[in-house]
Amino acid sequence: MANEVTVPLLPCASIDDIAAFYEVLGFRTTYKQRKPNPYVALQREDLNLHFFEIAGFDPEQSYGSCLVLTSDIEGLHRAFAAGMRAAYGKVLVSGTPRMTRPRARKNYDGLGGFSVIDPGGNWIRVVRHASAPAEPATAPEGRLARALANAVVQADSRGDVRQAVRILDGALTHPRADDDPVTQVEVLIYRAELAMVLHDPETATDMLARAERVVLGEDEIERAAPAFENAAELAAALR
Structure with a gap:
């Protein structure tokens, strides 16, 4: 079979807070319900993320995570950063939510990546698609x-x-x-x-x-x- 699509379903304390944050990053709400269970679906081009609300959920205790594979890590980071600057006047680098910078990661064959930690405490890990061209990884010297x-x-x-x-x-x-x-x-x-x-x-x-x-x-x-x-x-x- 072909053309299957997998969509992460992640927990949060408030679907309203989640939707507001991801709209800053350029997502749009494609579906939202309150009953029988709070649920929101968000999309940015081919990137889809769905969230369900849990009463009393603590984002600091979240284990929610997913990978986003892209051929343009830097471009996606720039777009997210621009959205943060427009909404908050700065890129969020501390607290929850926040975003890390693209950096080479030796546990991912030295290829670059960055993470978005959203209001639900979920780690959205953006990494380079294996098929995307990249500079050969070198071991850190010194x-x-x-x-x-x-x-x-x-x-x-x-x-x-x-x-x-x-x-x-x-x-x-x-x-x-x-x-x-x-x-x-x-x-x-x-x-x-x-x-x-x-x-x-x-x-x-x-x-x-x-x-x-x-x-x-x-x-x-x-x-x-x-x-x-x-x-x-x-x-x-x-x-």
Whole structure:
């Protein structure tokens, strides 16, 4: 058989909150009912997500999750980010809901991905479709790069932010002369992002300031540009 479609059915505390959030990301409501059970169906192009409401549901205890396979991770992230900026004045990087940035994940063959954590605590994991062209994955080189890769797996994939913090803090506590300065910037800015997830604005501010003080050469400034774009988003969220 062919042309089958699988649609995730995910829990939430309020279908109204879910619908409002996903409309910000460019979805539209295709079906909604209150009785006999609250239920909402949402669609954005070929992406379909359905939700059911549970009275007293705690999003922080949710195990709801699904994969979204796409050939354009960056484009989808930009579209979601634009919707957040228009609705909230910033990209949501802490609390629930929030969205992570596209990053290579060593537990997904080094290919990029990002996650949306919605108001129901569901993790919508956006990953590159296996058939989509991608740069060959390379193993992270250097102590800091390995620490960063491990931290991304813990926080962005497993949701264990505190373990990711322990990994990065251990790497940052023992700097070495041969540490790549661009990777140092990336680690500091990611550590700032994790601090915001943990509602620790003082640490986030400190990490962003430390990243600004890293001395970079001309070519290194160009390599670090994406990380500093993230830093600008974080700084805006802190204000």
